[in-house]
Structures are given as structure tokens and as C-alpha cells.
Amino acid sequence: MKQLSGNSSRRRLGLKLASLAVALLGASALGQKVVSIGFSAPLSGGAAFYGKDVQSGIEMAINEMNKAGGITVKGEKVTFKLVSLDDRYLPNETATNVRRLTSQGIDFIFVPHAGGILTVQPLAVRDPEFLLVAYSSEPAILEAKNAMTFMLPPRYDNYLQPFVSTQMKAFGKKLGMIGTTSAYGKQWGEAIMGEWKKQGGTVGTNNGVDYNTTVDYSSAVTKALADKPDVLFIGGPSQPTALVVKAAREQGFKGGFIVMDQAKFEQMDTIVPRSYLDGSVGVMPTKEFPGTQVFVNQYQRAYKKIPTSEAGLNYMGMNVLAKAMELAGTTEDPKAVRAQLNAAAKALPLGKTVYKLLGVTAGGHVDAEFIIASVKDGKYTKLRVTKVYK
Incomplete structure (x- = not known):
């Protein structure tokens, strides 16, 4: 165990001892150590499907590792347990959940929304420190230069230029706005409006709505279409985003869509006819990425969904x-584990990478392949990205 001193360290030691007592109760007869992984996400409300999709990926990895007997850290067998709390997509509840999780001695916490991540980043570097695994493409997460953040997705500013140029050339220069009004949605909306104007277009009234609580999108769509846009910016969780598309097409909209990266085509086309998505740009479905078929098949067997x-x-x-814990030789020092993320990413077996993985930057950002696409006649065409922000 690492050397500890001072009031701060005594507090952390107390948390560790309490956590150890709980872990020992659940450990096997072989004396395996159980490490809890925290998760705060929307597990109810309009974003529940999104939160559960994130949860399922973490859970699948944990289940596979545990089934294989766990990992080995300094000669000790370690298995994992996921501790999930619902924050309803509310940043203040994310903060409450994080405090609750760290009070239980949990050192590694996943949060999948920008508002929650930006709220709890300052907590990650206080006592007790924890490693914040951030699932959001918001560039401000990296710009905070937080020493205890590990960000997974590509930054969304990689998408702005190709999305705008593709849609402006295909449909015209007038943009309508019906994005979600979450903190993340607002930032995305501001960025896309800035890029649209930069490329010589005009922007209509912002008719954003809360995708987490809204049920009927027809009114917001009607207001947006009154400006006679050529392209609509939409997006939030996949399910409500599909309902926005449905309302727009049923009100006669023939133009294109810029789909925020939180919404996924492969889920939207289970709710609306795929033809409704023609003329859209967004993130390429995972099943269309080269080399992902094994993961897709395993996931579908386990969760009965795409x-x-x-x-x-x-x-x-x-x-x-988990690999970083092995390399760092600890499950209790999140700072030491973060220092090994790049080496861990490079050492990860091909079967565990899903997407082409190059490493983790010094700023704690996953450097992995990403592909964006346009949709036409139900088929996806890869869009060229001229500049990549890491």
C-alpha cells in the first residue's frame, strides 16, 4: 500500500478501509479483490436510452474480464463491480452522485454528459482525488486541462467544417436550429452557427427544446420551418432526435439535417423510415466501421440491440x-493509473479495441479513429476531415 500522511491522507485511508471491507465480503474464496467503478448518468427520462447504452459498454467489458478471472495487479487477482446512479441528466445531481461514490472509496467514475462532466471536473482534483472518465465530445473538457480527466470520444469541433460545407453545397445557405437545450446541446449549437456563418450562410431563429422532457416536437419544428431553412441542425439522444426528423418530414421539409454526434443513425432508423434520414450528415454507425464486426456480434448476443x-x-x-491499473501496479492510486493510460491503450489486445486505437494524449484524450458520413438512398458515404483536433 502506498505511504500516506496528513489529514487528507488519513481521510483517504479511512475510505479505502471501508471500501476494502465491502470488497472482502463480495470476494471469492480465492481472495480476489473487488474494485468498484462508479457511473453517474441519465438512467430515467428522455435520455435514459443514451445513459443505458453507455452503461452497457462498461458493463460488457467488466463482465468479460470477470468471467476470465479478472486482471492481475502486483500478483493479486482483481475483479470489478459497476456502481450506477441516476442523475437524470442534471449536473447538480451528477455532483451529488460523485460525492456519494467517492465517499464509498470509489476512485474511478464514468460520466457521459458535458454538463455533469464540467461540473465535477474540479472535484476530481480535490480530496479525495478520482479519475473522471468523460464520455462527451465537448472541447471545453480538454480545455480545462484537468489532470484527472480521461476523455473518450473525438472532439465535436472536428465535425463542424465538413458538416457545414457538405450541407451548404447540397441544400443551400439557410440554417434552422432545433437542437437540444442541454449544456452540451447549447455549446454544439453555438459552434455550428458560428461555422455556418463563417462559410457564408445565414441562421434563422433558434428553436431549441429540451430533448430530455419534450414529448411533442411538432410546435418547435413548425416554428423552425417558418424561416424556410434549407438545412436543420438537430440532435440530442437518438430517440427524441428521430421524432424531430419525423415531425419535419411529415410537415413537408425536403432539406438536409446536421445531426449532432450524440444522436446515432443506427438507432434513429429503428424509429423512422431510413428514407427520412436521406440528406443527413452525422457519425458513421459503429457496424459500418472496419474491424468492428466481432464486437457488434458479441454485443448483440448480450444485449439484443445494435x-x-x-x-x-x-x-x-x-x-x-483496467490495463492501466495492471501497468501502474495499483487500483488505489488514480493519478498513477492515469499516467499509464497511453501505454495501456497501446498494449491493449486488438480484440478489445473496437475502433483503431493509437493511444491517449498527454491531456488524457483517447486518440482513435473516427468517421463521419452523409446519408443518401439509405447508404453511408464517408466525409473527408481536413483538420483533426486532439
Whole structure:
């Protein structure tokens, strides 16, 4: 065990001893150590499907590792347990959940929404420190330069230029806005409006709505279409985003959609006809990425649904985290574990990577392949990205 001193260290030691007592009760007769992984996400409300998709990826990785007998850290066998709390997509509840999880001695916590992540980043570097595994493409997460953050998805500013240029050329220069009003959605909306204007377009009234609570999107769509846009910016969780598409098409909209990266085509086309998505740009479905078929098949057998990047990236993230614990020789020092993330990513077996994985940057960001696409006649065409932000 690492050397501890001072009031702060005594507090952490107390948490560790309490956590150890709980772990010992659940450990096998062979004396395996059980490490709890925290998770705070929307598990109810309009974003529940999104939260559960993220949860399933982490859970799948944990179940596979545990079934194989766990990992070995300094000669000790370690298995994992996922401790999930519902924050209803509310950042203040994320903070409450994180405090609850760290009070139980949990040192590694996944959070999959920008508002919650940005709220708890300052907590990650206080006593007790924890490693925040951030599933959101919000660039501000990296710009915070937080020493205890591990961010999984590509930054969304990689998508702005190709999304705008593709849709402006295909449909015209007038943009309508019906994005979600979460903190993440607002930032995405501001960014896309800025890029649209930069490329010479005009933007109509912002008719954003809360995708987590809204049931009927027809009114917001009617208001947006009154500006006669050529393209609509939409997005939030996949299910409500599909309902926005449905309302727009049924009100006669023939233009294109810029789909925020939180919404996934492979889920949307289970709710609306695929033809409704023609003329859209967004993130390429996971099943269309080269080399993902094994993961897709395993996931579908386990969860009876199509995996999205929520599942894929968090599955990969949990495997990188576990490998970093092995390399660091500890499950109790989140700072030491973070220092091994890049080496862990490079050492991860091909079967655990899902997407092409290059490493983890010094800023704690996964460097992995990402593909964006346009949809036409139900088929996906890869879009070229001229500049990549890491």
C-alpha cells in the first residue's frame, strides 16, 4: 500500500478501509479483490436510452474480464463491480452522485454528459482525488486541462467544417436550429452557427427544446420551418432526435439535417423510415466501421440491440482503464493509473479495441479513429476531415 500522511491522507485511508471491507465480503474464496467503478448518468427520462447504452459498454467489458478471472495487479487477482446512479441528466445531481461514490472509496467514475462532466471536473482534483472518465465530445473538457480527466470520444469541433460545407453545397445557405437545450446541446449549437456563418450562410431563429422532457416536437419544428431553412441542425439522444426528423418530414421539409454526434443513425432508423434520414450528415454507425464486426456480434448476443459508439467507446475505455491499473501496479492510486493510460491503450489486445486505437494524449484524450458520413438512398458515404483536433 502506498505511504500516506496528513489529514487528507488519513481521510483517504479511512475510505479505502471501508471500501476494502465491502470488497472482502463480495470476494471469492480465492481472495480476489473487488474494485468498484462508479457511473453517474441519465438512467430515467428522455435520455435514459443514451445513459443505458453507455452503461452497457462498461458493463460488457467488466463482465468479460470477470468471467476470465479478472486482471492481475502486483500478483493479486482483481475483479470489478459497476456502481450506477441516476442523475437524470442534471449536473447538480451528477455532483451529488460523485460525492456519494467517492465517499464509498470509489476512485474511478464514468460520466457521459458535458454538463455533469464540467461540473465535477474540479472535484476530481480535490480530496479525495478520482479519475473522471468523460464520455462527451465537448472541447471545453480538454480545455480545462484537468489532470484527472480521461476523455473518450473525438472532439465535436472536428465535425463542424465538413458538416457545414457538405450541407451548404447540397441544400443551400439557410440554417434552422432545433437542437437540444442541454449544456452540451447549447455549446454544439453555438459552434455550428458560428461555422455556418463563417462559410457564408445565414441562421434563422433558434428553436431549441429540451430533448430530455419534450414529448411533442411538432410546435418547435413548425416554428423552425417558418424561416424556410434549407438545412436543420438537430440532435440530442437518438430517440427524441428521430421524432424531430419525423415531425419535419411529415410537415413537408425536403432539406438536409446536421445531426449532432450524440444522436446515432443506427438507432434513429429503428424509429423512422431510413428514407427520412436521406440528406443527413452525422457519425458513421459503429457496424459500418472496419474491424468492428466481432464486437457488434458479441454485443448483440448480450444485449439484443445494435451497439453504438456509446457502447463501443466505453467498452474500450474500461479495458484501457483496467490495463492501466495492471501497468501502474495499483487500483488505489488514480493519478498513477492515469499516467499509464497511453501505454495501456497501446498494449491493449486488438480484440478489445473496437475502433483503431493509437493511444491517449498527454491531456488524457483517447486518440482513435473516427468517421463521419452523409446519408443518401439509405447508404453511408464517408466525409473527408481536413483538420483533426486532439
